[in-house]
Amino acid sequence: MNTVPASLTPYAAKELLTFINSTPAKRSVLLLGPPGIGKSVLVKEAAAEIAGASGRILVEYKRQRFEGISLEEVYNRPDRYFVFVDLRLTETEPVDLMGRPITVSVAGRKQLVYHPPQWAVLLNEVPGILFLDELTNVQRPDVLAAAYKLIQDKAAGFTAFHPDVHVVTAGNSPEESSLANLLPAPLLNRVYRIAVEPPRVHQWIRWMSVNSRKCDEKVFAYLLRFPDDFCRVPREGETLEGYPTPRSYTFLAQDLVKAVEAGLDGSAIRTLCLAALGSEVGEKVFAFWQNPVPSYEEMLDDPAMFNRLGIDERYIAVVVIGQGLTSGVRAVAEKCRPAADIPRARALVRPQALSAVDLLETVAGQSKEYLSLLWFIIANRLDAPWNAALYLELCAHSDVVMDVYSAVGDLLR
Template sequence: MQTTLKQVAPLIPQLWKAGIVPFLHSSPAQGKSSLAKQLAEQFKLKVIDLRLTELDPTDLSGLPYFNNGKAEFMPFNTFPLQDTPIPEGYAGWLILLDEFNSANQGVMAAAYKLVLDRQVGQHKLHDKVAMIACGNLESDNAIVNPMSSALISRFAHFDINLNVDDWLEWASKAGIDYRITSYLSYRKANLYSFKPDATSPYASPRTWEMVSKVIKDSEEPSNLLVSSLIGDGIANEFVQYTKLYLNLPTLEEILKNPTGVKLSDDLSTRWATMSMVTHSITVDNHDKLSVFLRRFSSELQYCALREIKYRNPAVLAKVLDWVKELAHEVF
């Protein structure tokens, strides 16, 4: 059944409690491993990130050795066993089995024992170990190897679809550069540009997060730098959009005259202005900035309140009259 990462997130702890491993299937770079790491942070689990395509079967089963004339398997210290002390500050571990269905059959067979029996060789995993498996889609020209019916039946499978609004909510809460969330609210189709046959960089949740990191302290992002992460076409358009911010009214001008500062007739410039103001609004300046924002169209006001809700929720309590007017759209 197709779903989104936001819908799956609250279900995963229920599966862990029942001793079932979730398997997330999606196209590349849509945020599967990011979700796993968010859950690990939420439940104070130390992440053990395993790319199964890079492993040998012995990495999962251990190395054979003789013990009193019998062959046994000695596990690597990658895996927390029953006698492994829980690291300080954590409540357990999360083993992320990434690129699961791209691994060769030998590695998958070794992973079967890990998932089914919670064992590495003859050694039991620690009781406080949770697991998530992730894999790509054959339709994306990814290397995908068939899984046995026995292995398939050991997981709870979710086919993940990317939801732009869910990602924008996450991005705002996570502090992704506001110019990116503003641009993608305006040009939603440019969040993800992956094409199975392409060999050049493409836009995706993962690469937009990378863009945010590299432009964080730059008023004029480098086209060359952004293109190296998300490809030429979308990068050119995004960099041009960021240039709008260089000619906007300053925050000081808006605070001095929230009812008189001229609003541009250009929609792109209005989007940029709205995002700049919502990024800067606080409980101390909300009175004047909210007056300014209420001069925008209803659509932009909805977007402004949504951004405020995600980036600075404390401000919402200060603008309840405005919120009530638009509550049916925002919430």
């Protein structure tokens, strides 16, 4: 009998979390999975989607303040807001979770009561999500006991949360972190335990193309070429070397662009790759990143040139093609005033699309996955309506491109 629980990608876990939030009970959730795979991100994204669906404004509580919104405004108009509170339990004291005891006098009698934390007062009055991160890594029994009360009772001390507050926790298993502890069985019996696995490479690339518009797409190409290098959590649980996870690839993809803009030499960029991903994978990424390939214009003039490249060079060449194609579209978009709708944008980008069709069909003849990579680069580099206009024009002039792009959605599930 298979006793291993089913695990979900972050995207699927977010869907399930959103559903649980929609139920009247809003049962507490524990997300368990390797470090760096997006558990914290999925909770924050779920909070944003829940707030949007309810017509409320998402506000993130950060050290007794909100960005651009005063606490007084939130207290005065609780019907307008949805609060996201993110507490890293390894950085808290019991008083941070339960409140500070103070002495008051009632009818001449001195009494001890809890003065609640500010975030708890907010969650008493405003719907939201309380996210308790690193639950399994807490080493202090008093902090754990306070966290258990938040999870089980949905209250900080004697300050109960609003009925529409959802408590979500996250942590790693002992196999994934040497600091992680097992949890009491009665606690697990009071939460939905959801195992979370790393996202698929295509899902991560799509997320990056939407959420991190300035990133090095050669990292996308590398992961499509070597998907087994996407997430490698050390078996020992303790290390002094970086290792590849979706989080470390996110950092590297963002910082490589800045490194090139800053004029860093090859030695510094190599060190950056090793620092993010560890020596083995970092060396591979740097070697891949350096591969020289023809320019976009050269490949437009001689599409068969693509066929003569090695497999690693082909992935890099697709990045170059995507950069060249979208650069031409962006030049058109910058001259377009007022902003175009999709039909007008299609007409304007038609020359760029037509000039690229022969090359793209040559690329697809080697592997349709290359056009999937191009799809993500277009999404990363072009805003609406220009990205949609380019997709539509490419599909209108090539059945090969249309077949590939109609299947891209399946890759993201």
